[in-house]
Amino acid sequence: GQQLNQSPQSMFIQEGEDVSMNCTSSSIFNTWLWYKQDPGEGPVLLIALYKAGELTSNGRLTAQFGITRKDSFLNISASIPSDVGIYFCAGLSSGSARQLTFGSGTQLTVLP
């Protein structure tokens, strides 16, 4: 099936710092979604992107749909302790019959 390469695998940052993570694919995707998962809970949808080049914000979070349609980026500005968790990208490629492909996640730790 489709594969998404999500990086970095883990990040340790100081409170107040900005964070950037990305997902790349060898295939073209039509939709990119970003989720956050707290330990032992289900993922929560943060941002949905539907158009190449689209830049969308949700509070301190900003995500971009790459112009090549093969990548997406998520930035978190001025991190706070509650940003801790695992961030997943998910993409929908053409011909995938509504099946999302998920990245393996970025584990974010925010140090006080």
Place this chain on the structure above:
Amino acid sequence: DGGITQSPKYLFRKEGQNVTLSCEQNLNHDAMYWYRQDPGQGLRLIYYSQIVNDFQKGDIAEGYSVSREKKESFPLTVTSAQKNPTAFYLCASSIGGSSYEQYFGPGTRLTVT
């Protein structure tokens, strides 16, 4: 409150037993999905259903079965044929049509010994 519920949160079974995980949604969503999550990994699709009385296999359907008799409900049965059933199971739903945004339940952690 609209949402997706999964029960129970934790489930323990002996090897060789079938077990059914519950997933209910009151969002009036057409599509429902079951994923499996293993430590340090992304989500892998087990089964999905785009409409009542219809469902399709995902990437790792072997050893699992589902039914979709009601729009609100999509139970997953983990059978004894599933070789490595211990995992975190997540149910999701989406409105269907042109929307691909999936919303997840809280998950069920299944431990088989």
